[in-house]
Structures are given as structure tokens and as C-alpha cells.
Amino acid sequence: MSHLCIESQLLSKERQNVTFPIEELTNIWDGGREETMIRRRVEKLFADDPELKSPPLCTMTRDEEFTEATRKSAYIYRHFIPKHKLYPSSRESKHLTRAQPLATNLFIHMGVFVYCIKTMGSDKQVAKWLQLAKNLNIIGTYAQTELGHGSFLRGLETQATYDRTTQEFVINCPQLSSMKWWPGDLGVNANHALVMANLIIDNKKYGMHAFIVQIRDLSTHKPLPGVSVGDIGNKFGLGSTDNGFLYLKNVRIPLENLLNKNAEVKPDGTYLKKASDRLVYGSMVNLRVSIPKQCTDVLAKACTIAIRYSGVRRQGLLKPDGAEVPILDYTLQQHKLIPQLATVYATNFAGLQIQKKYEVFLQNLSNDDISDLAELHALSASFKASVSEQGTEGVEVCRRACGGHGYSQASGLPSLLARVTPACTYEGENTVLYLQTARFLMKCASKKAKDLPKSVTFLVQPTQMMNINNVTSLDFIVHCFKSRATICVQAAAKRLQQTMGQGVEINEAWNKNAVELVKAAKAYVMQFIVDGFTTFVKGLKCSKPTKKIFEDLCSLYGLHFINNNSGDFLKLGIITAHHCNLAEEAEIELLGKLRPNAVGIVDAFDFSDFSLDSCLGAYDGNVYERLFDMAKLSPLNKEQVHQASYKYLRPYLLEGRDILEGSKSKL
């Protein structure tokens, strides 16, 4: 457009006022200048490929969305990735998740099914299936969760009974509640399933094992005898994925279909355990580390949309001169949005610390040293829980901060919400994860400092009051969070012991004190996030203005949390009412400081319009024209007169016409 609308002009003005080098921030976000270049190259490949264009997501039915997703996914894995050599080993592969267009599928097939074959299969099994799976010659799913069973793995009911006479396993779901439910890619596309089932040999149970079960005919793609499979229906989001159900009735699979790297069944029915399940834990951690990063990226997108929109949406008068001001000028709007930006930063850079710990763990693992596993597991569990919750809340804050337009699918915000919130539940329901972390913390609390990993010794040491002259100081903020974690962990441990001292059985004692235990786990992970982000900020080498942005965001993250949860800090004697007042004032002041750079900070995330897929969040700020153009594509506008009006209302409207036009009714 040659003629710039007022909204675009407003965003340009915002950008002129930015006080730091945006490109520098982008490089830090990406992990270095070179990473930025690689990422941009990958994103351009996706954005430029005409095969990866789809109609806007918000105009499609579920069926259309799923169909498009299957088309694009098949194209990506069979053509796009080989063509551009974007293999897992390449430097580019790191950026694939972010660059991937919206609405694709086959994630469970490519991410989990393939991974499981690789890690749980013997060499022979890998040789047989791995390449087939990678080439989409077979499509698999990971079938663990059952209709009646989720987090409690020992409760799973599906059985694999060994039949020595035929050297086969017979797979059965004993009842309705044992049906596999939710696995992605299962409902429609998969013709194989990696089924987690209780292994039974001669009436003896050997626990959960992984079996490859063919579920659809290789030629016709119709379900095999004994197999009942389908899509579980519409969900809150996730329309492109065919989450499925799978009911297996006397389905026989050959002996060789038990993935047997770690455990084997001999033809005569002898059971052989070959290795511990360590690696499995490691891979669970791996998955959990990747989820927070996805949540953070979704929140970063929501911030980009809401902050750009707030820079162009004008409403109400602040100054007597009578011009309407962008809503980003309102303290209340800043108070909603800028802390979300701080959350993106805090969770992203604290996440890098877990990533590092994970890499160290993998190194140690190769030396059979798993001493870090307990801490890593506790940390990654509560970190996944906390980040998914903060992400979900943050996206919803951003969505509602956009007023009415935040309800339009065209804003992109409802679909971001639907993308982030399932992370609260999958790969470990958050409450269950917090309790797992609490278990680790209670073990720590019962030990001496010298017997603990260095990173958690503070939990068993006395907390100290701190002399405070500046509530925005990062040292003070970290101190507050560490003290809170220590006190909460010790208090929960004490209460747990007291309860058990009264003769209450352990499970029941945990249940009685569960609210406290979860609180301790949350306090622990929050101190980790604040500490991790602070450590990153302090060590960061960059220009002064950029450093200032980081410091302000870091203070804001801590203070915003303290202000919203001041009771915890006050009650425990970590801060005083006076500090509270200072912290509240300091937060408002920080918002004012960050506000002129808000658009610059979201620009630095460097999301393309293609990946934002939002009428409110595009780079040029031309929101109203985009909304109008998108509205015209509404499925309800296909005909000038909708069938429903014609069929159900027109008879009455014709009566109205006759009355209004003064003629007698002819109906």
C-alpha cells in the first residue's frame, strides 16, 4: 500500500522510539547471530513454499483442517525436508518446530513412534521398522493412555498374553475403560500402534511393555479384524490431529513385535530382563524439557499480537488535547501485558539452565552415572507444570486484553490458547508432576546439606533476613524466592512428619498435606526460574540498553509475582508491609520504563506474519483492513443469502414484507 493507514503510522512511531538495538535482542533470543541467520533461512523456506500455503485456519471446518494438515505433513516429511536436507542432525533442525506452518500432524508418529523404535527396539527391530517409519511407509502412534486411566501407569489394563503354541502375543482390552484413548495420529492415519500393555506369561504379570501392533490393512487401510479404531471427536483446539481410540480384541502379533532392547521373551516363554529402564527416564525428561519451550514460544506470539494491537488500538482520552491514545498508554494495559513479556523471558532463559543440566546428565549417563537423575526429574517435572500454567494464564491475559477482537479466531489468540493449555495435562498432569517434585523435596529435607547436590543445599539451610535498600535489586528478589522455597519445603516436611507421627499411613498423610506439598514444589520451581533468569542476565554480554531491558524484565518478573502473592512472603516474614508498598510502586515504575520499548521487544522475537497468523498482530499494524478481509472469508458468507435464513425465516419475513408494503398477505 502506498497510503499508510493511521494504525501503521502509529506502529512506525513506536519503533522510532525504541532505545535498544532490536537485532541484538533477536540474536540473544535465538542463541547467537548465526542461529538467527539459520532460523530465518529455515523459516523462509517454509514461508516461500507454495505447497505449504493453506486457507486461513480460522475459516476451516475440523475436517478441512485435518485434511490440510495431513496433506502438508506428508509433503513436509517426504519432499520438503529431504529436498532442503533439514535432517535431525542438521543445524537447521533445531528451528523446525518454530518454522513449521500451523495445522500439521504426524507429530506422534515422527516424534514418539520413531523415537521409541530407535530407543526401545533391538538392532534387528530398528533395521526392520525405523526407515519404514521415517519414510511414512508405516504410520505409527504411541498408545499408552486408556479411556479410564491416565497418570497412574500401574492402573493400565491392556494385556499382552504370550501364547507359546503359536509364539504370539494376544493383545486384549479387557473392558471398555481399557480402550486406548487420546493417542495422536491414531484415529485416522496410523496403520501401526506402539501399544503399552501388561505382559503376561503363564498367568504371571511382568508389567508394562511396548508392542508393535499393526491395526490397519496395509493395502486398503481398513481396520484389521479385532481392531476397533477411530477419531475421538472434536476437542478444545488440536483440530488438525486425529487423536484416536483403539479397542483390541484378541489381536495376535508375532513374538518379534515386543520391542526387546531392554527385555526379551524367548520362544519358550522365558522372560529376560536385559537393562534397566534408565534410558526411558532420560527420554521422558527430554520430552518435558521441550514442552516448556513450546509454551514460551506460544506466549511470545500472544504477547506480540496483543502488544502490537495495543499500540494501534486507540480509545479514550488521557490528555485534554482531545486525541484518542493507543491503549498501550494505559497503566492497566501495561500491567496486563508487560509482565507476560517478562514471563516469556524468565521461562525461556531459565529453561536454558535445565537444558544444560540435561546435557550434563546425558554425558554422565554414558558413564553409567545417574546421580543427577532425581534432581533433573524433579526440576523438569515442576518446570513443565509451572511454565505450561504461566503460559496458559498469560495467553488468556493477552487474549482478553484485546477486548472483543480477542474472541475472533482471526486474532489468532483463541487458537494459541487452545495450543498452550493442553500442555497443562499431557506428558504428566501438572498436579501429579508437582507431587513428584514434592517427593524429591521431601527426600532432600530429610538429609544433611553435605549429602545433597549443591543446587539444593539452600533448602536445608537456615534462611536469613536481608538488608534491603532497593526492592528492584535482583539479589533481593532472588533472596525472597529462595527463602520462600526453603521455608515452604521445611514446613511441608515438618507437617508431613507430624501427620505420620500420629500414626497416619503414608499415602493418606501425603493426601492430607497435599496442598502444602504442591505449594512447596511451586515455591521450589519459582525460585529456580527467578534464579536461573537472574544468573543468565548477570552473565549476559551485550550493549548497555539491551542489558537494561533484561534487567528490567527480570526485576519485573520477580516483583509482579511477589505483588500477586505477597501473602506468602509476608506470612513467612521474608518481607514487610513496607516492602510490599515499595514493590507495588516499583512495579508500576518498571512498566513505565519498559513501555516505550514494548513493541521493540516483541519485534525482537522476529515472528513472521506467516507464523503469527493473526489479523491483530501483523508487523504493519494494519489490523482493521485485515479483520475485514478475513471476515469476508467466513464460512457463513459463502452465499449472499444463507440457506438457514431462506429456509427457516423467509416465510415470516414475507409476511412482514406484505404488512410493511401495505398489501394483503398472500401466503
Added chain:
Amino acid sequence: MSHLCIESQLLSKERQNVTFPIEELTNIWDGGREETMIRRRVEKLFADDPELKSPPLCTMTRDEEFTEATRKSAYIYRHFIPKHKLYPSSRESKHLTRAQPLATNLFIHMGVFVYCIKTMGSDKQVAKWLQLAKNLNIIGTYAQTELGHGSFLRGLETQATYDRTTQEFVINCPQLSSMKWWPGDLGVNANHALVMANLIIDNKKYGMHAFIVQIRDLSTHKPLPGVSVGDIGNKFGLGSTDNGFLYLKNVRIPLENLLNKNAEVKPDGTYLKKASDRLVYGSMVNLRVSIPKQCTDVLAKACTIAIRYSGVRRQGLLKPDGAEVPILDYTLQQHKLIPQLATVYATNFAGLQIQKKYEVFLQNLSNDDISDLAELHALSASFKASVSEQGTEGVEVCRRACGGHGYSQASGLPSLLARVTPACTYEGENTVLYLQTARFLMKCASKKAKDLPKSVTFLVQPTQMMNINNVTSLDFIVHCFKSRATICVQAAAKRLQQTMGQGVEINEAWNKNAVELVKAAKAYVMQFIVDGFTTFVKGLKCSKPTKKIFEDLCSLYGLHFINNNSGDFLKLGIITAHHCNLAEEAEIELLGKLRPNAVGIVDAFDFSDFSLDSCLGAYDGNVYERLFDMAKLSPLNKEQVHQASYKYLRPYLLEGRDILEGSKSKL
């Protein structure tokens, strides 16, 4: 079913353990025994009518949902209501909203368009249009919000310029951002719109007025010349409503189409103001009073679903005997769900107090006494804001408490969330409403107690410490909330004055202190809710066990809030750290007390399975069979092999077949 599944048996057991008469609670909820009877009769009429059956909402596309909604709505207004004489004047009409099946539309037509004609039209105008509208001979919408303008009414841009020569108004949207946007029933069904536009006569502006504009042809239903109209596209929920856009370019309407009860334009262009806009305020309050009730009902449904499901969903071991327990036995699940029940009760019964105030106001209004308007407005504004927020949060808590199944549309929970959350934005965005309440509170703070309505004198009186021996005592809890409100209001007033004392202009001073001002408004409305519910509970005459339920829910509501916001109470010196600990323990104890009656309490809401529309929440608890039956209806299961798999994956799968079956590839 003759054979009861284990889940149904579990719910029966829950019901056997209930300690209070459920029917009595139902009667109190409905407002009396007779009201329960009437409501049940009305609900049965709806449930039994075969014309009002639809395919499950969760299996439909947006277009199908809209089409069904239009069909059912036309049937309800033209056949069902007249047939059963469910007119607005009937006793039954009060129960229509609750009894109405899901996915209907024409609410804005019937609720707002009709209402506006009645209240803003002259006798002649009422005679011309009212009956036509009621009979669906014309379908109207209420077109106020514009693409670029929401809460700030003075910012609206649409113009109605009087043309004396033809005695017409010329309606124009001067630019893209002036396009009407969001009005319900507008996009597809309406052929008339009540357009709010700036009246201009001889270049002089007279402010916003209401004009009836015909937008579609009465015979063909096609848009008239100069009219651009359509659906705005898919939204977060609200699929059955055709929220629309409307762009008007030189559309001419006759002089008589200005609704002129309160203001008139003479043919020569003379403008006559006939009455104040008082009534309009009254009707705004009316609408705002009805929204919280709807939010409360949605939350009650979500509680019903989540609590029944938690009574049948079994997971993990609590006792050494090894049987899995229903998740409702877990303190953490109780801690999520039972406070939501308390919220339903608190907001419902506090809402009755506003209803009463409103009725008094209407009586006074007929005597031209509007002295209560300011308080009523402030109260209803913040009450709408608070209840919609609590409802949204509560539904989301319920949804997530159902684990994976809470993401299935079949659970009914995502659609309840999508139904409640828009209430945070429509009819006054919540933040804007809180600020309106704050305006009233700041006025109060500047007055002496004797010059204030009795209900708010506490705001300007000194707070006192209270001697506490029991933190669950309702008097203590009310005291806490009242003290907090007083201190917050006074603090905000003081800060506002300080800022203005520094020479800051008033709008800017408000902006600087907006976070404090909103906090004051929230504290004010929370004390109203706690006080209102407490007053109701204290005055309630019923059996002892039922009374106990009310008292426990009332304490729980207050304590849960205090525990989640303890900083506010601690900081202000209302409670001590010791009280905090007692309050936390008391909350857990209350949860344990209420738990055995939880299923009974939700049963007492008496929602039919038809109106819950949830596989997880049906009365009999047979959740897994329902989920499976619903899954089979998934749009993706229409064909045994989906087109997408066939078209995009089969070529690769055939390669796989050839490799696996050992034959050479024939492709």
C-alpha cells in the same frame, strides 16, 4: 441398562451418603418449591419436543451449528412459546433462559432490538414495529460497537446526517474503523438494524441516537444498495450466532426511523430533547444484572460435570488395600472443585440482593427518584465484572480438573468455557467497569458518612481490629472483607489526591493510580458478595443439615479467597500470620466436611442431562460408554477410511506394504 457399570454404582454410593435433603436445596436454589415445579414443567416441555432435538453440538461444523440454531430459534419463537403460552408476562418465562436448548440464536433480536423499540420508540413507532419484530416478520440487531471502537462511546464514528430536502437521514460509516462490528444476529439473519449513530443537523452534532435501518430486501433478503453486511467469522465459541459487520454508505432512511421517544427531529430540522436518558441507564443495569446469573449457571453446570466425574473417575491408591479410589477423595481435587461450588452459591445469592435493589430502584424511578442510581450502577458494574471473572476462572478450573477428558468437546466443558468467558468483555469490558465503580467509590470517599447511602457508609469510617476466636465465623470473615474494602478505597483516594496535588491533570492522575483504583473496586464488590451471601445464609429458614451446607459453603468462599489473597489482608493489618495458618487449616477441614455432600449439592442444581450435554456429567455416571458412543459420531469417522489418508498417505503406505510383504515395489 439392567447391568450397572461400576461408575454408576459409585455415584449411587455417593448419593446414599448425602446428609441433607437434596430436594430442599433445589427449592432454595430455585426460589421456592413452586418455582421448582414451574421450572421442571418448562424444562420438560423443551426436553420432550422432538423439534428441539439436534445432533450433539460437539459433532457439528459452525455452519451446521448456525443452521440448527436458526431452525430451532424460529420454531421456539413462532410455535413453541405461543403453543405453551410462555410469554414474558407468564410465571414460566423466568425459567426460559435455563430451559432453552443449547445453540439457539436471535437473542439480540428478541432481547435487545425488541426491547429498544419498546423503550426508545414513540407510541407510533411501537405500534408500527413491535409486533412485527416479535413475530419475526422483521429481524433486527442492535448495532453499536464499531470495528475500531468499543467501550468509549463518544469515539463512535457512524453518522446520521439529516437531509431537510427529502426529510431523510443519510447514514454513513466514514471510514473502515467505523464499520459496525460484532452485533449478534446481524451477519446473516437480520434485515433491520438499530444503528447507533451521531446525529448531525446542519453540520451540528447532537450525539448518539438510535435509528432503524433496513439493511436487506424484504423479499429476496439480499443486502440493499449501500449496505455491506456479513458474518465476522469464527469465534471462540458462539458458533450459533451470526455476529456481523455492517458498512453503510449513503443509506437513506425516512425521518420517522429515528427512535424518538426521548428526542425528536422536526421536518424542518429542529431538534427537540423530550426526556433524559435515565431509562437507558436503568435498562443497562437490567442487562448487567442478568449476565452474572448466566455466568453462575454456567459455573454450576461445570461443577456438576466435574464433581460427578470426580466421583466415578478412579486413580491411584490411597489405602494399602489396593483398590483405586475416586479422585474426589484427593484433597487436591477437593481443593480445586469445592471452592467453585462455593462461588456458585456466593455469587447467586449475593446477586439476589442486587436484584432486590434494582426492584426498589424501579419503584423509585416511577416517582422520578433516581437517588439510588449511582450506587446501583457502581454495584452492578463491578458485580458483573467480578462474577464473569470468577465464572471464567472456575469453569477453567473444573475443566482442567477433568484431566484429558476435559479437553474433549464431548465433556461439554470447553463449550461452557466459551460461553462464560465472553461475559468478561461484552456489555462493558471488565476493566472499564471496575473503573466506573472506582469513580463512584472515589466520590464516596470524599463525602461524610451522613451524606452517603447507608450501604456504603462503612467505606468512610475507621476500621477496627476484631477479636477472633474462630476464623470460620461468618462475622469475622465479613469483617475482613469490609475492612479491606474500606482501607483500599481510602488508600486509593488518598493517592489520587496526592497525585493531583502534584499538579497532574485528572485523567492522567487516574491513569497513574489505575491499578490501585481497580483494586479498590474489586475489594468493594468482594465485600458486597461475601456480605450479601452471609446475610442470605443467616436469614435462611430450612432444615439443620441444609443450613449447615450453606454455612460451610459461605465460610469456605470467604476463607478460600483470603488464603489466595492473604497478602492484601496481612499487609493492611486485618489479620496476622497466625490467622493465615488457621485459615489454611480451616479451609482443608471444610473441604473434608463438604466432600461427602459434594455430589448431592450438584444434584440439587437439578440440571437435566439434556441441558448439561456432557458425557462426563450425566446423572448416571456412565461416562466411558457415553464418551465412546460420542466418539463414534466424530466427523472424521464418517468413512472407514478418510479421504486424507487415502489421498496423501496411501502411496507411501503401499511402498511399505511391498517392502513388508517382501514383494518388489510395483508403484
